[in-house]
Amino acid sequence: MNQARSFFRFFIPLLLFILPAFPAKSGDFVFFAEPILGIRxxxxxxxxxxxxxxxxxxxxxELNWKINNEFYGGIRTGFEWGKFFSEFSVSGMLFSKKGLMADSDWMNAALANAEDYQYKTNYSESDNFLSSEYSAGAKIGCTFWLFENDFASLSIKPFAGFTFSAIAFDAKNGTAWYGNYIGTYQAPYNDSENSTTIDFSGMSVISYKRKSYIAWLGFDFAAKLSKKFIARAGFSFSPYLYAESIDTHHQRSLMFGDKTPGCFGAFDWRLSAEYILSGRFSVLLGAEFFFMRVLRGDSYNKSVSSSEYKLDSTSEGGASSHFLDIALSCKIKLSHNHAVSSKTVFR
Structure with a gap:
């Protein structure tokens, strides 16, 4: 986290210092850099x-790791050449507020003749600390102009891309309620007469890490509503993604690993508005919603002291997620001009 802060403190002032040495003209080749600050x-x-x-x-x-006001920084860079464009981006967590981790079990699902007892048997809540989060991505595509005149224009930009992301949590403190066995089945967690309460104060409970590799296909619409204002909307889906997760139960000294691939497993919706300050500078405000459906795959387990995971023959792992991002950014353009065109200015 300290390295990410140092990077942004160094890079952004340097970029703003050297840019005035370059002319800001529209043309065939445009390079852009876009520092970003956001909340998730x-x-x-x-x-x-x-x-x-x-x-x-x-x-x-089922374990739910809730993210509460994660502030992140990043940068998006790329170039536009005629109708073609490419884009590269990196981002990382700056700091985050404490969230909640909720852990639920349905232990009777593994028992025979327990049709009437399919309720939640175990439940716990702990403080969730987001220890790290970072991502990197790239995409390429082209621009098609659907409509254009001197006052307004509409374009569509289909693209293909790839994203790598990694996230890690630590759950500490909290309380657990475990339903006691009554004969052959387990009681509900909230049965005050037949449940056990455990206090996790001062303890590390569970740690969780996930890495995701996501291929994307999508498009963005851009509508120039005036010479100073551009509105954008976009959608993308993942034809294939692969997620790998590691779950460490500290109190049980056990580790669980899941491999969850999937087709059409993630979707992304985007809205943004751009205000053009000059031919070189503009500011953007955007919102983005990411949704990853529940994916299933092989599950592995081992003790903390063991060196090798073993495939679980009785169960499989699952993974899903959703995020809402609000981000503010500043786009800076450098142009190599051959023939001035209003199309290049309003990408």
């Missing part, structure tokens, strides 16, 4: 599903 809220979810289950739901466990 959302949730990362992990699951355990039973491979053989006699009941309607095969969900055995």
């Amino acid at each position: 809220n959302g949730q990362v979810d992990e699951y355990v599903f039973l491979k053989k289950c006699a009941y309607d739901s095969d969900k055995f466990s």
